Amino acid sequence: MSDVLSWVFAVLFVLVVIAWYLTYTAARLDRLHVRLTGTLAALDAQLVRRAEASLELAHSGLLDGATSLILATAAAESLENPGEHGEIREAVENDLTEALHVSVTEEVGETLHEDGPLGVDHLARLRSACMRVQLARRFHNDAVTDVRRVRRKWVVRLFRLAGHTPMPRTVEFDDEMPPGLVA
Amino acid sequence: MRIGIVCPYSFDVPGGVQFHVRDLAEHFIGEGEEVSVLAPADSETTLPGYVVSSGGATPVRYNGSVARLNFGPVTAAKVSRWLDHGRFDVLHIHEPMAPSVSVLALMAADGPIVATFHTSMIRSRTMQTAYPIIRPALEKVAARIAVSEDARRTVTTHIGGDAIVIPNGVYVDRFAAAPHRPEWTSTPERPTIAFLGRMHEPRKGLPVLAAALPAVLDEVPGLRLLVAGPGDPVEVTDGWPERVRQAAEFLGSVSDEDKASLLASADVYIAPNTGGESFGIILIEAMSAGACVLASDLPAFSRVLDGGAVGAMFRNEDPAHLAEQLIGLLKDPERRRELATSGQARAHLFDWSVVADQIRAVYETVVEGRLAAQTEPSTRWNRFLRGGAR
Numbered sequence A: 001m002s003d004v005l006s007w008v009f010a011v012l013f014v015l016v017v018i019a020w021y022l023t024y025t026a027a028r029l030d031r032l033h034v035r036l037t038g039t040l041a042a043l044d045a046q047l048v049r050r051a052e053a054s055l056e057l058a059h060s061g062l063l064d065g066a067t068s069l070i071l072a073t074a075a076a077e078s079l080e081n082p083g084e085h086g087e088i089r090e091a092v093e094n095d096l097t098e099a100l101h102v103s104v105t106e107e108v109g110e111t112l113h114e115d116g117p118l119g120v121d122h123l124a125r126l127r128s129a130c131m132r133v134q135l136a137r138r139f140h141n142d143a144v145t146d147v148r149r150v151r152r153k154w155v156v157r158l159f160r161l162a163g164h165t166p167m168p169r170t171v172e173f174d175d176e177m178p179p180g181l182v183a
Numbered sequence B: 001m002r003i004g005i006v007c008p009y010s011f012d013v014p015g016g017v018q019f020h021v022r023d024l025a026e027h028f029i030g031e032g033e034e035v036s037v038l039a040p041a042d043s044e045t046t047l048p049g050y051v052v053s054s055g056g057a058t059p060v061r062y063n064g065s066v067a068r069l070n071f072g073p074v075t076a077a078k079v080s081r082w083l084d085h086g087r088f089d090v091l092h093i094h095e096p097m098a099p100s101v102s103v104l105a106l107m108a109a110d111g112p113i114v115a116t117f118h119t120s121m122i123r124s125r126t127m128q129t130a131y132p133i134i135r136p137a138l139e140k141v142a143a144r145i146a147v148s149e150d151a152r153r154t155v156t157t158h159i160g161g162d163a164i165v166i167p168n169g170v171y172v173d174r175f176a177a178a179p180h181r182p183e184w185t186s187t188p189e190r191p192t193i194a195f196l197g198r199m200h201e202p203r204k205g206l207p208v209l210a211a212a213l214p215a216v217l218d219e220v221p222g223l224r225l226l227v228a229g230p231g232d233p234v235e236v237t238d239g240w241p242e243r244v245r246q247a248a249e250f251l252g253s254v255s256d257e258d259k260a261s262l263l264a265s266a267d268v269y270i271a272p273n274t275g276g277e278s279f280g281i282i283l284i285e286a287m288s289a290g291a292c293v294l295a296s297d298l299p300a301f302s303r304v305l306d307g308g309a310v311g312a313m314f315r316n317e318d319p320a321h322l323a324e325q326l327i328g329l330l331k332d333p334e335r336r337r338e339l340a341t342s343g344q345a346r347a348h349l350f351d352w353s354v355v356a357d358q359i360r361a362v363y364e365t366v367v368e369g370r371l372a373a374q375t376e377p378s379t380r381w382n383r384f385l386r387g388g389a390r
Helices: A002-059 A065-080 A087-103 A106-114 A117-151 A154-158 B016-030 B073-086 B101-108 B124-138 B149-158 B172-176 B206-219 B242-247 B256-265 B281-288 B299-304 B319-330 B333-350 B352-374 B380-385
Strands: B002-006 B034-039 B051-053 B058-062 B065-069 B090-094 B113-117 B141-146 B192-196 B224-228 B248-252 B268-271 B292-296 B312-314
Touching: A002 A065, A002 A087, A002 A117, A002 A154, A002 B141, A002 B352, A065 A087, A106 A117, A117 A154, A117 B141, A117 B352, B002 B016, B002 B073, B002 B101, B016 B034, B016 B090, B016 B352, B034 B073, B034 B101, B073 B101, B090 B101, B090 B352, B101 B124, B113 B149, B113 B352, B141 B149, B141 B352, B172 B256, B172 B281, B172 B333, B192 B256, B206 B224, B206 B242, B206 B319, B224 B242, B224 B256, B242 B248, B256 B281, B268 B281, B268 B319, B281 B292, B281 B299, B281 B333, B292 B319, B292 B333, B312 B319, B319 B333, B333 B352
Parallel strands: B002 B034, B002 B090, B034 B051, B090 B113, B113 B141, B192 B224, B192 B268, B224 B248, B268 B292, B292 B312
Antiparallel strands: B058 B065
């Protein structure tokens, strides 16, 4: 009799441990998903800010007409797709980085700097926006790496702890600072 | 912004991480932010007003050296109280893997967390055993900062993911304002050169400098070598030629003010370090003070000196080359002035104001993401998992 009872207790104990481990892992995963939502939203916000700063510079009259047009088109493209993710968005942001690289060259940076407070102000805003895009993308991709690692665990896959949340992927585009903004 | 900063090492003794935390906190307080620092400290140690002590530290052998750490259930409760009481917008944890208040804060915290990694020399065995325990807690960290490329490499190889490199800052103006001291300033017959650091540690390079000096003394007989830093002169000078010993003057450990004045007064500051330097903050301090710098060509030093454009360099562990460069500098005051001026200009790139702006950008990005995540709708299941919070 006592044999049976100790077996029952043993099984119960194991079940409790399993249940605890599952809830613990689920909570851990949930926390990671919250972090992921946050980093993605932050990246979105910074991308919008970068596009706005680029657009302002294009409309400021400090650049020549052709350059302004290139920059404004690329920035507008980016502003048209807020909240969208995936390859299209990445291509659009790549284009904006490229447009910034050809328009804010080292020479242009120096000229704007000498032009007075308005130029300096535009440069400062754009530099801050570009730096924050770099930060936000790095932080987001770190979160993606963490989520993917935990989601590869067999408990998570076996018990479908991630529910229907799609597997996140890293956001890849060139976010290099344009040469006119460095230093 | 309410900023909470956690320092794992005791404020009883000076150290790189402690200075970094102190400078960062003071910078943000100067900009009008609310800052609280949690760190171990004995009750006798006088602390700045913004530091909260987590209790006395215990010396513990960890990761190959003795560190003064603070842990245990009482400390854990104190950490939780500090977190509850502070209600920080952002929590900045230094050395999140150090088994002290850092790990305790990381485990207890539940808000936007930024972590800064300082060391580049974590042993892989330490990592392998320690890592599984704190990996789930490390996943809370929203932004990782490394103070050097080497520290970043440690993060990427051992933890995975990436880290932003934001170097240590220097208060350039504090060093630039340092007064010259007549006793350390050169005269035409008696030029002065300075060495700073723990003199008995071979990797700080004092033996290399000593080996170079006979050749230098042949050309510049009146040269004075000023050595500042902890160590026993008798032991260190053992085996040096008599005239090199005559030229050396040992100042012992010096205060921050004296260090700045020494750097400002000497004709040439020499950094003969042979390795193990990940950043070279002392070079930036010397440049800030307006010293002419002569350093070994370590990659870290070369980065700071802009490949030799703002300071002279010699081949690492090559006393003959060191002597040649040093004689050249001592005989050319014009070049010394040029290097000192361009060095001081470059030092501003590493000023705390520049560094702190980057750290502020990290804080703001993290806080913004957290706010956005909180507006997301959550299900009953999510609320259950978060312990009914929110």
